[in-house]
Amino acid sequence: MNSIIADLQPLIEGEISCDHDDLLHVSQDFGGIVQKQPKVIVRPQNATDIAKAIQYAANQNITISSRASGHSLSGQSLNQDGILLDMRSLNRVHKLHTEQLWFKADAGVTWRQIVDATTPHRMIPPVLTNYFDVTLGGTHSAAGLGQSSFRYGSQADNCLGLEVVTATGEIVWCSPNENSELFNHVLCGYGQFGIITQIQHRLKPYRPFTRTYFLCYDNLDSFLHDERLLIAEDRVDGLLALFSPCIMGVTRGGGKGLKPLIEWFYRMQITLEVDSENDIDQEKLFSGLNFYRHVYTENLTFEQFVQPAIAVPHLTGTVNPWIDVLLPGSAAKEFIETVLGLVPGFIDFRMTPIGSFGLVAGNTNMPMFSLPDDELIVGFGMYPTVPKTQIQPVLEQLKLITDLAFKMGGKRYLASWAELDLAQWRLQFGDYWPKINQLKQKYDPQGILNPGFIQYEYMTATQINQQMISQPQLPLEPVVATSDS
Numbered sequence: 001m002n003s004i005i006a007d008l009q010p011l012i013e014g015e016i017s018c019d020h021d022d023l024l025h026v027s028q029d030f031g032g033i034v035q036k037q038p039k040v041i042v043r044p045q046n047a048t049d050i051a052k053a054i055q056y057a058a059n060q061n062i063t064i065s066s067r068a069s070g071h072s073l074s075g076q077s078l079n080q081d082g083i084l085l086d087m088r089s090l091n092r093v094h095k096l097h098t099e100q101l102w103f104k105a106d107a108g109v110t111w112r113q114i115v116d117a118t119t120p121h122r123m124i125p126p127v128l129t130n131y132f133d134v135t136l137g138g139t140h141s142a143a144g145l146g147q148s149s150f151r152y153g154s155q156a157d158n159c160l161g162l163e164v165v166t167a168t169g170e171i172v173w174c175s176p177n178e179n180s181e182l183f184n185h186v187l188c189g190y191g192q193f194g195i196i197t198q199i200q201h202r203l204k205p206y207r208p209f210t211r212t213y214f215l216c217y218d219n220l221d222s223f224l225h226d227e228r229l230l231i232a233e234d235r236v237d238g239l240l241a242l243f244s245p246c247i248m249g250v251t252r253g254g255g256k257g258l259k260p261l262i263e264w265f266y267r268m269q270i271t272l273e274v275d276s277e278n279d280i281d282q283e284k285l286f287s288g289l290n291f292y293r294h295v296y297t298e299n300l301t302f303e304q305f306v307q308p309a310i311a312v313p314h315l316t317g318t319v320n321p322w323i324d325v326l327l328p329g330s331a332a333k334e335f336i337e338t339v340l341g342l343v344p345g346f347i348d349f350r351m352t353p354i355g356s357f358g359l360v361a362g363n364t365n366m367p368m369f370s371l372p373d374d375e376l377i378v379g380f381g382m383y384p385t386v387p388k389t390q391i392q393p394v395l396e397q398l399k400l401i402t403d404l405a406f407k408m409g410g411k412r413y414l415a416s417w418a419e420l421d422l423a424q425w426r427l428q429f430g431d432y433w434p435k436i437n438q439l440k441q442k443y444d445p446q447g448i449l450n451p452g453f454i455q456y457e458y459m460t461a462t463q464i465n466q467q468m469i470s471q472p473q474l475p476l477e478p479v480v481a482t483s484d485s
């Protein structure tokens with residue numbers, strides 16, 4: 001038997017596995033680009049199991065990572081040669097407080113479970129992701145953005161409290177007023193500062209009916225103007241935008257070969273939540289907007305509207321190099337035009353969802369969710385699926401897109417494909433970067449929690465240990481800083 005299992009079994013009430021198929025199943029995430037395999041999987045039954053597993057990992061100096069439903073795209077939920085906590089085994093909704101407008105649930109509960117539990121009470125979390133089979137722990141560790149984020153921020157912004165197991169195996173409750181430093185960094189922290197076991201989160205009552213207008217723009221300026229206006233005047237309750245290419249013909253490419261002539265259209269779906277359809281003043285809603293066509297109107301009950309409209313197939317042999325970029329509103333037009341110009345050169349643009357979302361800086365206030373310096377933030381996302389064998393050129397293009405975003409004052413939404421080098425990690429967090437390094441050393445001094453994603457400025461004890469194991473023949477020499485280091 002694997003020695004970690006032999007050691008952990010007597011300590012833990014939950015299940016422990018080193019079954020070959022189980023390990024293989026958790027060796028990749030939804031992105032499919034990064035592969036890592038842990039030595040064991042622990043399926044905790046409670047927070048104490050996690051505390052015991054963390055204490056064991058700390059004593060043995062092995063790494064321990066948290067995986068929920070594995071929808072990460074850059075391997076954030078994977079572990080190499082250590083312990084993987086399968087957080088889906090903590091999956092109970094504990095309390096719905098409909099008067100005080102909050103719920104409390106385990107971190108491994110999915111948003112689908114929450115919607116199923118709250119809608120019978122005409123309550124809903126203020127922000128829902130566009131896909132429900134991700135967990136509370138997973139999205140609170142990323143941010144969690146949806147159609148109403150321009151108004152309510154991220155899901156992390158709507159968190160009221162967390163039960164966290166720290167890297168020393170302590171179980172603590174944290175909130176904006178209690179252990180607030182830990183609270184503020186575990187949120188959007190990708191499991192770097194502690195493992196979330198329970199979450200208390202805001203609810204809001206909703207109105208029974210919705211109306212969605214499908215608008216089409218043939219001009220990016222008008223689209224961005226209207227998005228800004230709708231958000232600034234708080235005219236709508238939900239906003240979703242997708243960009244569609246239309247092939248207008250084929251050109252001879254100035255003698256360089258045939259090239260499709262592509263015109264982009266910008267689609268915006270704006271939703272109102274109402275007590276009655278008679279409450280809607282369409283003329284007022286549309287005043288000052290410059291869309292090219294109002295294509296369609298859809299009336300739904302809120303319960304119908306809230307259900308995700310996207311199907312997410314996972315085809316074998318393919319990978320998902322999805323990318324989300326956050327841009328200062330002032331740079332959005334130039335960035336989007338440049339990137340849409342590049343797109344046909346490296347992905348099948350006809351099959352790739354591409355879209356945009358808006359955020360208001362003042363409504364999003366999480367130190368680990370880094371935002372550009374502007375009041376209106378425009379998100380830009382591209383979600384290609386490509387054959388595994390053709391991933392390398394796509395990643396090279398995504399790297400250029402990341403470079404361009406940073407150059408224009410943008411940031412990356414780290415839940416998507418994000419392979420940043422140290423200089424880019426510095427740009428991502430700006431002036432806050434030294435603080436993040438300091439807090440990592442404070443809350444996870446051995447560097448055992450979820451290693452391999454954020455690249456810190458210093459070497460963690462676990463990295464030094466791994467280096468010594470992989471290079472045992474080298475004499476240990478002190479590292480001397482040089483003038484260019």
Ligand SMILES: Cc1cc2nc3c(=O)[nH]c(=O)nc-3n(C[C@H](O)[C@H](O)[C@H](O)COP(=O)(O)OP(=O)(O)OC[C@H]3O[C@@H](n4cnc5c(N)ncnc54)[C@H](O)[C@@H]3O)c2cc1C
Pocket residue numbers: 029030065066067068069070071072073076077087107108128129130131133134135136137138139141142143144145146190191192194195196197312415416450
């Ligand atoms: C099909 C699809 C649709 C998506 N739609 C949206 C969307 O609409 N909006 C949006 O914002 N994002 C979206 N995402 C991104 C997604 O929300 C994030 O990748 C999220 O982190 C995935 O949650 P998960 O439960 O699968 O967590 P995992 O992928 O298992 O884990 C993600 C990260 O969270 C950490 N983590 C997980 N649980 C815990 C815990 N309990 N304690 C500490 N750390 C933990 C992991 O270590 C890892 O770093 C989508 C992704 C996919 C694949």
